[in-house]
Amino acid sequence: xxxxxxxxxxxxxxxxxxxxxxxxxxxxxxxxxxxxxxxxxxxxxxxxxxxxxxxxxxxxxxxxxxxxxxxxxxxxxxxxxxxxxxxxxxxxxxxxxxxxxxxxxxxxxxxxxxxxxxxxxxxxxxxxxxxxxxxxxxxxxxxxxxxxxxxxxxxxxxxxxxxxxxxxxxxxxxxxxxxxxxxxxxxxxxxxxxxxxxxxx
Amino acid sequence: xxxxxxxxxxxxxxxxxxxxxxxxxxxxxxxxxxxxxxxxxxxxxxxxxxxxxxxxxxxxxxxxxxxxxxxxxxxxxxxxxxxxxxxxxxxxxxxxxxxxxxxxxxxxxxxxxxxxxxxxxxxxxxxxxxxxxxxxxxxxxxxxxxxxxxxxxxxxxxxxxxxxxxxxxxxxxxxxxxxxxxxxxxxxxxxxxxxxxxxxxxxxxxxxxxxxxxxxxxxxxxxxxxxxxxxxxxxxxxxxxxxxxxxxxxxxxxxxxxxxxxxxxxxxxxxxxxxxxxxxxxxxxxxxxxxxxxxxxxxxxxxxxxxxxxxxx
Numbered sequence: 177x178x179x180x181x182x183x184x185x186x187x188x189x190x191x192x193x194x195x196x197x198x199x200x201x202x203x204x205x206x207x208x209x210x211x212x213x214x215x216x217x218x219x220x221x222x223x224x225x226x227x228x229x230x231x232x233x234x235x236x237x238x239x240x241x242x243x244x245x246x247x248x249x250x251x252x253x254x255x256x257x258x259x260x261x262x263x264x265x266x267x268x269x270x271x272x273x274x275x276x277x278x279x280x281x282x283x284x285x286x287x288x289x290x291x292x293x294x295x296x297x298x299x300x301x302x303x304x305x306x307x308x309x310x311x312x313x314x315x316x317x318x319x320x321x322x323x324x325x326x327x328x329x330x331x332x333x334x335x336x337x338x339x340x341x342x343x344x345x346x347x348x349x350x351x352x353x354x355x356x357x358x359x360x361x362x363x364x365x366x367x368x369x370x371x372x373x374x375x376x377x
Numbered sequence: 378x379x380x381x382x383x384x385x386x387x388x389x390x391x392x393x394x395x396x397x398x399x400x401x402x403x404x405x406x407x408x409x410x411x412x413x414x415x416x417x418x419x420x421x422x423x424x425x426x427x428x429x430x431x432x433x434x435x436x437x438x439x440x441x442x443x444x445x446x447x448x449x450x451x452x453x454x455x456x457x458x459x460x461x462x463x464x465x466x467x468x469x470x471x472x473x474x475x476x477x478x479x480x481x482x483x484x485x486x487x488x489x490x491x492x493x494x495x496x497x498x499x500x501x502x503x504x505x506x507x508x509x510x511x512x513x514x515x516x517x518x519x520x521x522x523x524x525x526x527x528x529x530x531x532x533x534x535x536x537x538x539x540x541x542x543x544x545x546x547x548x549x550x551x552x553x554x555x556x557x558x559x560x561x562x563x564x565x566x567x568x569x570x571x572x573x574x575x576x577x578x579x580x581x582x583x584x585x586x587x588x589x590x591x592x593x594x595x596x597x598x599x600x601x602x603x604x605x606x607x608x609x610x611x612x613x614x615x616x617x618x619x620x621x622x623x624x625x626x627x628x629x630x631x632x633x634x635x636x637x638x639x640x641x642x643x644x645x646x647x648x649x650x651x652x653x654x655x656x657x658x659x660x661x662x663x664x665x666x667x668x669x670x671x672x673x674x675x676x677x678x679x680x681x682x683x684x685x686x687x688x689x690x
Contacts, residue, residue, distance in 0.1 A: 234489065234512055235535040235558055258447070258470055259493045259516050259537055261560070327470030327494035327517070328418050328448035349562055 186211075187218040191225040195243050195251065202248040202338065209312060212273060216310040216336065221277040228366040229253040230332050236260055237324075238362035242334075249338035252361070256281065256331040261323025263346040264297065266315050266354075271338045275310040279324060279331030283311055286319045289352025297349050319347060383408035395419050395445075401427050407435035414443040423450030423472065433460025447471050447491065459483045470494050470514070482506035493517050493537065502526035516540050516560065525549040539563045548616065548647035567644040579627035586612065587650075590623045615650040622650040629654075 188194035197215060201207055223230075229240045230253055237260040243251040256279070264286055274281075285300040300318055304325075305311055313320055324331040345354040361369050378394070379385075382405040389409050393416040394402075400421040406412070407429050422428075427449075432438050441461055447470035454469065459480045466489035474495035481490075482503040489512045497518040504513075505526040511534045520541040527533075528549035533556055540563035550556075579587070589596065590612045598606050612623040628648040 258468070258491065259514055261539075325517075327491070350566065 186215055188215055189219075190222070191219065191242075194219045198243075198249065198251065198336070199246065202245055207338075209271065212271075212336065213310050213312050216273050216275045216334070217308060219275070219308075221275075221308055221334075223278065226253055226277060226332070226334070229363065230255050231363045231368060232257055232330065233362060237262065239335075239359065240366075241361045241364040244340070245338070247340070249336055250340040252335050252337075253277070254333045254335055255362075256324035256333070258324065258327050258330060261325075262321055264319050264321045264349055265347065266319050266345045267313060267337070268341040268344050269315055270341050271336075272313050273310055273336040274305070274313075274322070275334040276305050276307050277332040277334050278307060279326060279329045280307070281305050281331050281333055282323050282325045284321045284323075285313075285317070286321070286347070286349075288319060289347065289354075295352065297347060297352050321349075378403055378405045380405050382406065383410075387411070390414065392416070395448075400424065402429060404429045404431075407431060407437050410436035410440055412437055412440055415441060416443075416445045417449070418445050418468070419448035421450060422446060423452060427451070428455050428457040430457070432457045433462070439463055442466065442486075444468070447494075454478050454481065456480070462486065465489065465509075467491070477501055477504060479503035485509075488512065488532075490514065500524055500527070505529040508532065511535070511555075513537070523547055523550070528552040531555065534558065536560075545644040545646040548645040550645065561643070577627055579624075582608070583625045583627050586625050587623055591621060613648070615654055616647050617649055617654050620650060620654045622654060624648070624650040 186197050188197055194215065198212070201212065201215070226242075229242050231238055231240055232255045234257065237254055237256045240253045240255065241250065242253055245251060264284075274283075282302060282304050284302040287298040287300055289295075289297050297319075322333075342360075343356055343358045346357050347354050363369055378399075382389075387409070388411050390411050391414040392406075392409075392412060395416050395418040398421055399417065401424070402415075402417060402422065406415070429435075438461055441464055443466040444458070444461070444464060445466075445468045447468045449469075449472050451469060451472040451474060453474060454477065456478075458464075458467075459478070461484065463486050464484050465486050467484065467487060468489075468491035470491045471494040474492065474497055476497060477492065477500060479501040480503070481487075481501070484507065486509060487507050488509045490507075490510060491512075491514040493514045493516040495518050497515065497520055500515065500520060500523055502524040504510075505524070505528075507530065509532055510530050511532045513530070513533060513535070514537040516537045516539045518541050520538070520543060522543065523538070523546060525547035526549075528547070528551075530553065533553050535558035536553070536556060537558075537560045539560040543561070543564040544567050546561075586609055588594065589609060596606075596609075601609075608625065611625060613625070613628075615622045615624060628650060629652050631647055631649060
């Protein structure tokens with residue numbers, strides 16, 4: 177993605193419309209990070225529109241594919257039970273947009289560990305994202321951990337990754353050691369996917 | 378809650394009174410024979426009388442499967458709650474609990490227990506007597522150690538321990554063969570090899586007990602006073618596979634590092650029968666990079682097979 181193109185601030189009035197506009201945007205050669213982020217933020221979360229994708233798992237957060245963006249991007253909904261969190265991870269050279277649809281998520285940013293990672297990873301910053309806010313990250317910005325720190329509320333988030341990727345690295349906060357993991361979907365297009373491997377990141 | 382609740386809605390299965398400011402759940406609920414799920418989070422429950430008297434004997438006590446009391450003001454687990462024999466899922470997250478009552482073991486059907494976000498400082502070994510427990514959340518508390526008995530939770534699939542005060546884990550944690558998720562971030566886990574230098578030499582009684590056990594000296598209950606028979610039954614085998622010794626009260630604490638999945642190193646605490654008895658890795662090395670010993674490799678492969686996924690900080 178390069179510098180911003182002709183920006184007319186589009187507002188997505190429904191999830192369907194959001195997907196439509198995203199398809200249009202991503203069919204272009206030049207795509208603007210700011211435009212996508214504004215678009216994602218403009219969509220006012222309406223649970224009726226995404227409830228069918230929001231499948232929770234008791235033990236950990238889930239990734240539920242909503243749209244495969246004609247190969248240009250993946251749009252998915254993540255469901256976080258109380259206390260569920262991710263490991264520290266990278267984004268395999270892709271762009272990552274994360275919008276809160278329900279509840280709150282805490283995002284902690286980390287610096288990339290030194291080559292010979294052998295010490296505690298450095299925290300850069302942390303923030304709590306509120307409903308309808310949209311965050312953006314890519315590998316040049318850093319690594320992050322995302323977690324639902326609430327003990328009483330679940331959280332739901334909408335993620336866009338471009339280009340799509342199905343594996344990433346997770347990092348041990350105490351040592352900086354990384355470990356490649358494959359990511360899978362808990363459900364796709366509203367249907368539960370049962371796979372042999374249960375590995376998710 | 379309206380007094381006529383159980384008459385108007387006798388078939389009620391799910392009731393959500395979350396965020397209503399309730400300070401107590403009254404007797405109106407007791408006669409709901411079909412109520413399986415009761416959600417009462419984010420209220421003002423916690424004082425005496427928060428739960429109705431006679432809960433265990435009422436129809437509600439037999440039917441209830443899911444109880445969510447998160448975000449209230451409970452400073453202790455209300456005893457009435459422990460009468461819910463059929464309860465499968467209990468959440469007391471975000472309350473003011475300072476401990477977990479040993480009688481938690483009464484909740485024989487419990488599969489899901491959420492206690493995150495309290496002020497819990499220790500975990501009773503009786504928690505291990507919950508045979509169906511598969512999801513245990515203890516994150517965001519003040520827990521300093523985990524009892525080794527928790528390794529008896531054979532059904533445990535997910536254990537959440539992040540943001541506590543743990544410096545090590547009991548070695549027995551490796552026995553949790555079905556554990557798929559383990560979160561440990563935000564604990565002051567020991568990162569360097571630690572050997573406990575204070576070792577109280579064994580008493581004469583202990584030395585005698587050890588000899589009886591290791592030499593298989595035969596005895597019958599009529600040969601010894603009852604207290605010594607009991608004492609001899611408490612012998613613990615030294616975990617060092619190359620040692621056949623036992624210990625009673627006098628043991629050496631050692632922290633050993635075990636690799637999970639070849640990438641993460643977890644400090645485990647174990648007890649050996651004497652400072653001379655050692656797993657090969659503990660011999661001289663005091664550095665944190667000594668991973669290349671046979672014993673720790675054996676442990677690593679065992680751990681890697683058993684722990685499929687570890688969520689670490």
